[in-house]
Amino acid sequence: MEQYTYADEKAVEADMRSLDFLAECGIDWLSDSHPWGGETEKMNALGAGDKYAPGDWVLKFLQHARQRDVKIVMWPTMNHTHPWWGKGAPFRTDKPEWLMTPKTLDGKPDIIKQRAGRANCFANQPFFDWLSRINEAGLATGYYKAWAMDGSFFGDGGWFTTIIPADCASDQHDHLPGDSNYACQRALDQLISGVRRNYPRMVIFMCRPPMDLGVWSLRNVDACFTLLESGTPPSHVAAGDEIRKWSRVRVHHHFFPHYLDQPLLFPSRANRRAPPNWSSEKLDYILLSALSCSPNQLYYLPTKTGIPGTDKAELRKWLDWGRKNIAYLQVRKDLPEWPAAGNVDGSAHIVGDSGLVFLFNPHAAALSGEFALTADGIGLKGEGPFSITQEHPAAGRAQTARTGETIRWEVPAQSAVVLRIRPVKSRLTTP
Numbered sequence: 111m112e113q114y115t116y117a118d119e120k121a122v123e124a125d126m127r128s129l130d131f132l133a134e135c136g137i138d139w140l141s142d143s144h145p146w147g148g149e150t151e152k153m154n155a156l157g158a159g160d161k162y163a164p165g166d167w168v169l170k171f172l173q174h175a176r177q178r179d180v181k182i183v184m185w186p187t188m189n190h191t192h193p194w195w196g197k198g199a200p201f202r203t204d205k206p207e208w209l210m211t212p213k214t215l216d217g218k219p220d221i222i223k224q225r226a227g228r229a230n231c232f233a234n235q236p237f238f239d240w241l242s243r244i245n246e247a248g249l250a251t252g253y254y255k256a257w258a259m260d261g262s263f264f265g266d267g268g269w270f271t272t273i274i275p276a277d278c279a280s281d282q283h284d285h286l287p288g289d290s291n292y293a294c295q296r297a298l299d300q301l302i303s304g305v306r307r308n309y310p311r312m313v314i315f316m317c318r319p320p321m322d323l324g325v326w327s328l329r330n331v332d333a334c335f336t337l338l339e340s341g342t343p344p345s346h347v348a349a350g351d352e353i354r355k356w357s358r359v360r361v362h363h364h365f366f367p368h369y370l371d372q373p374l375l376f377p378s379r380a381n382r383r384a385p386p387n388w389s390s391e392k393l394d395y396i397l398l399s400a401l402s403c404s405p406n407q408l409y410y411l412p413t414k415t416g417i418p419g420t421d422k423a424e425l426r427k428w429l430d431w432g433r434k435n436i437a438y439l440q441v442r443k444d445l446p447e448w449p450a451a452g453n454v455d456g457s458a459h460i461v462g463d464s465g466l467v468f469l470f471n472p473h474a475a476a477l478s479g480e481f482a483l484t485a486d487g488i489g490l491k492g493e494g495p496f497s498i499t500q501e502h503p504a505a506g507r508a509q510t511a512r513t514g515e516t517i518r519w520e521v522p523a524q525s526a527v528v529l530r531i532r533p534v535k536s537r538l539t540t541p
Contacts, residue, residue, distance in 0.1 A: 229265020
């Protein structure tokens with residue numbers, strides 16, 4: 111979709127066709143593909159008393175999204191109007207005293223050296239108040255059902271958030287001279303909590319810096335961009351394994367609740383100049399890998415080149431299935447084995463005495479996975495007996511077991527299995 115400012119009405123109509131494509135796939139949310147609706151020049155020119163309001167072409171796109179019931183995520187930036195494009199600039203060029211002035215550029219990456227003096231200091235109350243008001247104006251239009259902040263304290267695209275602490279030598283801002291990192295983090299927390307306070311039903315979706323700063327920066331956040339953003343292998347089996355592995359890293363090493371994370375499917379960042387290669391093979395494997403990780407899904411789809419109709423139907427099928435089973439997907443207990451060659455890994459999603467178990471076998475031959483029908487094993491409560499029924503890939507296989515028993519289940523080669531667990535209801539008989 112369009113990455114920059116709409117050049118003409120044809121560009122808007124092309125993105126409207128992309129919206130149609132997404133709706134056909136069952137996608138019901140879209141994060142705007144260009145910050146501030148792509149209207150970079152307008153953002154560069156905003157002054158003291160101005161408000162942010164989408165222009166006519168952006169409004170046409172937003173109105174079409176509303177007609178297709180695709181909710182749009184407002185995508186603002188922190189201290190540079192478009193960190194990913196050369197025509198971006200600091201906000202409020204009439205206020206040079208608001209600029210971040212690094213104490214030293216020694217040892218800094220070239221991109222930060224190039225941006226020196228070209229981004230607003232986020233730990234500066236007058237700028238913070240102005241930016242908060244601009245964000246509020248955009249949300250007040252009513253076209254956005256979600257809000258996502260992105261960028262970094264340096265004004266770049268966000269690659270150096272935790273590697274290099276922010277430093278600003280100005281003695282006019284609300285931080286110690288030369289030590290602005292902590293003050294910037296607190297300011298970002300205040301911006302997020304302000305959106306939550308003023309729009310309690312707004313979905314808040316964070317990218318950088320919070321995705322790198324850790325779970326304590328996500329107290330008012332509903333979903334967070336994944337760490338696995340640089341691309342996954344072209345094979346859907348290998349990609350599914352990578353998604354599950356990094357999701358476990360987030361949960362077990364970074365202490366992220368799984369329901370905040372957003373597994374990323376079909377990323378094209380590895381080769382951004384060429385259209386992403388699309389494969390229909392093992393599509394269910396990558397989709398179920400992501401659904402087993404989190405109820406939040408994030409897909410990069412080739413909306414201009416398209417995909418086969420059967421694959422659109424497959425996407426819609428599993429998204430609809432996920433919505434029906436959302437209560438189970440919001441809880442997760444990982445089975446002991448991690449994704450690896452020769453292993454069957456998986457996760458349990460149990461509420462009380464019923465739920466789902468996912469099993470994944472990336473191996474070239476069939477393997478068996480196992481789990482115990484216990485609270486420690488899969489989070490199952492109740493005394494049973496329980497029925498264990500296979501729903502995918504081939505429905506119908508079933509068995510009955512009691513609490514405490516270990517279930518062993520064969521998983522076909524390079525396949526995902528979905529099992530449903532339910533208590534067996536007793537049948538009263540009469541003589």
